[in-house]
Amino acid sequence: MIITVMSLALGLSLMACGEQVRLETGKETARQEEQKTETGETTGESEAASQTEAQIVVHVCGAVANPGVYRLSAGSRAEDAVQLAGGMTGEAAADYLNLAGILTDGEKLVVPYRSEIPDGGQYGEDGFGQAGSAGVSGEADTRVDLNHADQAALMTLPGIGEARAAAILAYRESHGPFQSPEEIMNVSGIKQAAYEKLKDQIVIR
Structure with missing residues (x-):
């Protein structure tokens, strides 16, 4: 009889301990889920802010179909801006602009006309071949x-x-x-x- 009572008491004690462990585990899981949620929201906000900031504004003009001001992703090339502006016209001196050039915020990208190129001129001479350069003397023709x-x-x-x-x-x-x-x-x-x-x-x- 004494053994039965002791066994019963031990069983109840073990059950109580198990219930306590489950409660603690549940609390810890809830805390982890809450932290994940907060971290996820913070990360999402940071990514959204980063995407908003990672834009540049460029003025595309010269021998393009639709001159104007365009927004592009940071790190975009001159070719991307020209495409946004409807591409080059038939009068464009296409080989005189460095389409691989990386654009900067606030830049003026000028696509030169063939009529602007001096006789015998070659790519990269007299300021051509650079994003934003269109002057025959090496200075931008404004x-x-x-x-x-x-x-x-x-x-x-x-x-x-x-x-x-x-x-x-x-x-x-x-x-x-x-x-x-x-x-x-x-x-x-x-x-x-x-x-x-x-x-x-x-x-x-």
Whole structure:
């Protein structure tokens, strides 16, 4: 009888210990799951922030179908930006731009026209072959081409706001390419005084 009571007591004690172990194990598992959830949320937020930050903005202009400002992933090449801008036009001097060049945020990527290349010029000469370089002398040609500029580019000219830029585009659409810089004075709102202010900043290509 004494042995039976002792055995019963021992059994109850073991059951109590087992229940305690299960409770502790359950608490530990819950804590681990909570930590995983918190870690996962933090990691997700970090990745989202990283993806948002890993973008650059590039101005693509020159001999491309759709000049403008484009957003690309950090580390993108000049070729990626040109493709976003609709590709090169038939007038582009394709071999004079380094399409493998890595772009930087805020860069102006100029695709040169064949007419800009000096006679006998070769790849890499006179500033060509580099992303953002389009000047024959090795310096970027910042003049605005009246025959290829979009509205945003035209609005960089002195005295040319949104309305006058739209008027230039409308004139070009109805009359065809400008034949000379002076022809801009045929556009409504642009007279001799206005032309004098911008004549050194425009070009016909």
